[in-house]
Structure formats: C-alpha cells, structure tokens
Amino acid sequence: MTAQAPASGSHRKHAAIWAGLTVGLSVILLALLMLFISPSLLSGPRDLGLGVVGTQEKAESVSETLESQSPGAFVVEAYESADDLEQGIRDRDIVGGFDFSDPEDMQVYGASAGSTAVSGTVSNVGATMAGSMGQTAEIVDVVPLPAGDPTGVGIGGLAFPLVFGGIVPAVAFRSMLSGKRWWIFAGLTGFSVAGGFVVAVVLRYLFGSIEGPLVPVAASVALGIAALALPLAGLYECFGTKGFTIAAMSMMFVGNPFAGISTSAQWLPGGIAMIGQLLPPGAAGTLVRAVAYFDGAGGGAAALTLGAWVLAGIVLWFSGPRIAAAKARKEAALPMA
Structure with missing residues (x-):
C-alpha cells in the first residue's frame, strides 16, 4: 500500500503537467491564429481618400452615394482637373478618383503600386458607379507596378x-x-x-x-x-x-x-x-x-x-x-x- 502512494502522486503530477501544457499551448495557438489571421479577415477599405474632378457639390454627391454603399470606406474631395487629381495620387494625398467630364466614359484613376487591394477596390467601385449612370469605366493606372512584377x-x-x-x-x-x-x-x-x-x-x-x-x-x-x-x-x-x-x-x-x-x-x-x-x-x-x-x-x-x-x-x-x-x-x- 505504501509503495503505491508515490506512484499515485507521480501520476497526478504528470497529469497536471499534461493538462497545463495542453491548455497553455492551445491558448498560444489561439493567440497566434488571432494575430496572423484576424488582420486579414477584418481588413477592408477604411477612410480611403478619393478625388472627384468637378465642383464641391459633385464631390459631396459622390460621397453620399459611396457612404450609403460602404459606410466609412471613403473620404471624397473635389479636384479642379484630371491633372490635379493625378498629381494628388502621385503625392499620395489620395488613393484614386473619378472624372465624370466625358458623358460617355467615366475615368477611374488608381495606383496599383500603392496597393493592388486598394486600387482594385477603387476600380470596382468606379465601374459600378459608371454602370449605374449608363457609362463605361476607363481605368487609368497613374502609378502602375512594374511589368516584371504586376501583382506586387x-x-x-x-x-x-x-x-x-x-x-x-x-x-x-x-x-x-x-x-x-x-x-x-x-x-x-x-x-x-x-x-x-x-x-x-x-x-x-x-x-x-x-x-x-x-x-x-x-x-x-x-x-x-x-x-x-x-x-x-x-x-x-x-x-x-x-x-x-x-x-x-x-x-x-x-x-x-x-x-x-x-x-x-x-x-x-x-x-x-x-x-x-x-x-x-x-x-x-x-x-x-x-x-x-x-x-x-x-x-x-x-x-x-x-x-x-x-x-x-x-x-x-x-x-x-x-x-x-x-x-x-x-x-x-x-x-x-
């Protein structure tokens, strides 16, 4: 009987270590999953600066439309010309923009070199907006990625x-x-x-x-x-x-x-x-x-x-x-x- 007591205590100790390691390592694994996967799952457009060629009233109209579709995704400001809008993209004041000057083709500006995810979103939003107005969207990549690495x-x-x-x-x-x-x-x-x-x-x-x-x-x-x-x-x-x-x-x-x-x-x-x-x-x-x-x-x-x-x-x-x-x-x- 006395010989079994140490063995029983040893088993309890090993069981406690096993349980502690199992729980502890599971918590670490959960933390790693949250750290590495959550940023991707929670990612998306957030306060992306967009330019609109035209009046302030036009910019506000576009802003209201985008806000109703994607709340908090875009911040819209007006630009006097397409050249100014392109320079704003090169200066990284904005990530893209729209030009409605042509009644048939809407120019959608972006910069794939800044982020393919962002430029793709701007292009999709612009194409959708152009389609709703009966126009076609012409995509203009102001700062493209190199041909050798087109996906960045x-x-x-x-x-x-x-x-x-x-x-x-x-x-x-x-x-x-x-x-x-x-x-x-x-x-x-x-x-x-x-x-x-x-x-x-x-x-x-x-x-x-x-x-x-x-x-x-x-x-x-x-x-x-x-x-x-x-x-x-x-x-x-x-x-x-x-x-x-x-x-x-x-x-x-x-x-x-x-x-x-x-x-x-x-x-x-x-x-x-x-x-x-x-x-x-x-x-x-x-x-x-x-x-x-x-x-x-x-x-x-x-x-x-x-x-x-x-x-x-x-x-x-x-x-x-x-x-x-x-x-x-x-x-x-x-x-x-």
Whole structure:
C-alpha cells in the first residue's frame, strides 16, 4: 500500500503537467491564429481618400452615394482637373478618383503600386458607379507596378525577411564575437547596409519588382533592418536574454502580421494599422514602397519611425555596460546569506 502512494502522486503530477501544457499551448495557438489571421479577415477599405474632378457639390454627391454603399470606406474631395487629381495620387494625398467630364466614359484613376487591394477596390467601385449612370469605366493606372512584377509580390513579401534580417544577425554576431562589443556593433551596422543592397538587387534584377534607382530602396531596407537589429542587441546588453527574447517575439508575432506591407496600412483595421506602423516591419514596408514607386511621397513618417528605433537601439547599446556595472555593484552590496 505504501509503495503505491508515490506512484499515485507521480501520476497526478504528470497529469497536471499534461493538462497545463495542453491548455497553455492551445491558448498560444489561439493567440497566434488571432494575430496572423484576424488582420486579414477584418481588413477592408477604411477612410480611403478619393478625388472627384468637378465642383464641391459633385464631390459631396459622390460621397453620399459611396457612404450609403460602404459606410466609412471613403473620404471624397473635389479636384479642379484630371491633372490635379493625378498629381494628388502621385503625392499620395489620395488613393484614386473619378472624372465624370466625358458623358460617355467615366475615368477611374488608381495606383496599383500603392496597393493592388486598394486600387482594385477603387476600380470596382468606379465601374459600378459608371454602370449605374449608363457609362463605361476607363481605368487609368497613374502609378502602375512594374511589368516584371504586376501583382506586387516582391515588396509585398518583405515582412518576414525584414524580421529575419533583424533578429538573426543580433544572435549570430553575439554568438560568434562574444565579448567583442565594437565588432558586434560594426557587424550589425555592416550587415544592415549589405542586407539592404542584397534585397534591393534581388527585387530589381531577379524579381523585377522595382525599376527606379536602386540606392534609395537599398537604404530604406537597410534602415528597416537596423531598426530591428540594433534595438534587439541593445535590449540584450541591458536586460540579457529575457529582454531580447520578449522583444524578438513581439516583432515576430505582432510586427510581422500587423505590418500590412502587401496591402498597405490603410487596408488594415485602424488599431492594428497604427500599431503596425509604429513597429519597424510596418514602417520599413511603407518606406520601401514610397521610395520605390512614389519618389518618397508618403514615406516621411515611416522614415522618422525607423530613425527613432535606430536611435533607441544605439542608446540601449551604449547604456548596456553602465546598467550591467550598476547591477553588479548592487548585487555585491547585498549582504551574504
């Protein structure tokens, strides 16, 4: 009888561990499903700026029509001419627009380079509106995607490579150059530059995703990698493995799905879009798209965000030894048990 008691207690312990792991891992799986799938399921047009060539009264009429069909999806403003409307699209003040000047053909303007999801929606809405008025819709792509990548897969798939390019070097250089702080820092900054050029070269010459100048795209990707790698390395310096792990997991499981690179942030729910654009993956995607297709228009906030992350990483990196020394002094001052 006494020999069975320990065995019975062991079984209860193992059962409790089994139940705890099963429930805990199920909760983690649910959280991952919500993080990676919910943004796509909840995505759609939200406060998309549209221009209408004509009077303010015409713009208000179009706005009322669109609001009745898709509440909250569009914000409409008037433009004096089609040229002004096109310039507004290039400046990224609006995502598209309509010109009703021709009584037979309605011109529907968009920019597939900004987002195929957004431009497709604008085209569909314009075609529907033209049909209701007995007109045909002529689609004008003001800023088209390159012929080599007509669906925008190249830049749309940057989220994971950016996260990978930020996390893995922070681990690799620390492992291979343990204790060599200046070499680690030089390695991270050097890899950011090299990685930026590698990605830009692949996008241009292998995928055909970009056609313009190579250096601005390379610099944007490099800034995105540095905005991940340097803060992660700095957090390790200041708080050790725990600080690094929490930050890396946050970037992987929040920054990645919330980035909205393939569709643009405007396609995501408001709160998710805001969080995504404050994190390096989302900001880097926005900046790369801006410099690749729009001569930098619409990328200013993203560049400032990435610059702030880089600066924070540098501050953390150089604060690390002081924090470690202060922690060591505090531990040395504690009375011996």
